[in-house]
Amino acid sequence: MANIYRKIYKEIKKYPTIVIARHIGADPDALGSEFALKELILNKFPNKDVYAIGNPSNRFKFMGALDKPENIDYTNALLIVLDTPDIKRIDGAKISDYKNIIKIDHHPVVDSYANIELVDDTASSTSQLILEFIFKNRLKLTSSIAKNLYTGIVSDTGRFMHSYTSHRTFELVTKMLKKTNLDFTNIYEPLYMRPLPEFRFQGYIYENMEVTPSGLAYIKISEDLLKEYGVDSASSGNIISELKCIDEIIVWIFLTEDKKSNLIRANIRSRGPIINEVAAIYGGGGHKFASGARLTSWSQADNLIEDLEKITEQYQKNKASVS
Numbered sequence: 001m002a003n004i005y006r007k008i009y010k011e012i013k014k015y016p017t018i019v020i021a022r023h024i025g026a027d028p029d030a031l032g033s034e035f036a037l038k039e040l041i042l043n044k045f046p047n048k049d050v051y052a053i054g055n056p057s058n059r060f061k062f063m064g065a066l067d068k069p070e071n072i073d074y075t076n077a078l079l080i081v082l083d084t085p086d087i088k089r090i091d092g093a094k095i096s097d098y099k100n101i102i103k104i105d106h107h108p109v110v111d112s113y114a115n116i117e118l119v120d121d122t123a124s125s126t127s128q129l130i131l132e133f134i135f136k137n138r139l140k141l142t143s144s145i146a147k148n149l150y151t152g153i154v155s156d157t158g159r160f161m162h163s164y165t166s167h168r169t170f171e172l173v174t175k176m177l178k179k180t181n182l183d184f185t186n187i188y189e190p191l192y193m194r195p196l197p198e199f200r201f202q203g204y205i206y207e208n209m210e211v212t213p214s215g216l217a218y219i220k221i222s223e224d225l226l227k228e229y230g231v232d233s234a235s236s237g238n239i240i241s242e243l244k245c246i247d248e249i250i251v252w253i254f255l256t257e258d259k260k261s262n263l264i265r266a267n268i269r270s271r272g273p274i275i276n277e278v279a280a281i282y283g284g285g286g287h288k289f290a291s292g293a294r295l296t297s298w299s300q301a302d303n304l305i306e307d308l309e310k311i312t313e314q315y316q317k318n319k320a321s322v323s
């Protein structure tokens with residue numbers, strides 16, 4: 001593993017133009033790793049053209065501004081894709097445009113689209129992998145790099161709570177905090193402040209979700225409902241992890257209508273059964289306990305609910321036979 005970090009550094013050194021991309025639907029890990037890597041490269045190689053691209057996210061605009069390069073010179077350009085396991089979710093970059101492609105990701109592999117792939121699905125976040133990259137190559141940490149990476153790690157680990165948080169996560173973060181003296185307590189406020197309509201909408205979900213006797217919770221969210229509450233589909237993403245502290249719920253799914261893309265977004269979480277294999281049947285993917293899929297109809301959504309109910313029931317049966 002150590003070698004690949006060196007290898008990536010050597011590739012970065014070679015190219016005068018470097019574009020950093022990540023998945024659609026920007027989140028703090030994707031953005032934090034993007035901004036941190038851009039700054040790292042520019043600090044070391046000020047003459048390179050380095051762009052952090054992708055659709056901006058209103059909610060996370062406090063993290064920084066993305067680049068909208070007009071004319072990229074592709075003749076000698078390197079693309080680095082962060083936090084994105086599948087080609088179709090790369091935001092704003094066409095891989096065939098580039099001389100070379102590097103992928104840095106912590107999701108299980110979906111597509112192998114890059115020439116150099118640093119994929120470690122035991123890492124908590126892509127920001128953690130960037131931190132590894134920094135220490136393995138003895139690069140200089142600044143407080144803004146640390147701030148971006150800390151934000152990414154805190155966000156992807158649910159404040160160091162999710163199962164992919166490891167002693168390595170703490171080791172790297174401690175080393176980073178020591179080196180930069182980052183005032184990390186100030187990072188939380190912009191990250192966790194949310195508008196009142198979203199909390200009201202959260203109330204609606206608690207009030208109206210169905211919960212089966214085995215512990216599957218599900219709710220169908222129409223676009224009209226989102227409008228009524230004055231929230232958007234991203235709000236479901238902000239709320240979904242809140243359900244992990246409910247006794248009666250083992251697996252939960254939000255099904256959110258997206259008329260513009262003509263699909264239904266399935267967002268699935270679990271604190272027991274492995275769900276990404278079920279999501280894969282529906283063309284989705286993700287982690288064992290956090291995954292999703294894009295569905296084409298409500299009847300497909302019903303099938304997915306049924307399949308999840310089956311694995312939840314099975315999980316309860318296995319648990320009962322063990323104890």
Ligand SMILES: [Mn+2]
Pocket residue numbers: 029030083106125126156
């Ligand atoms: Mn991530």
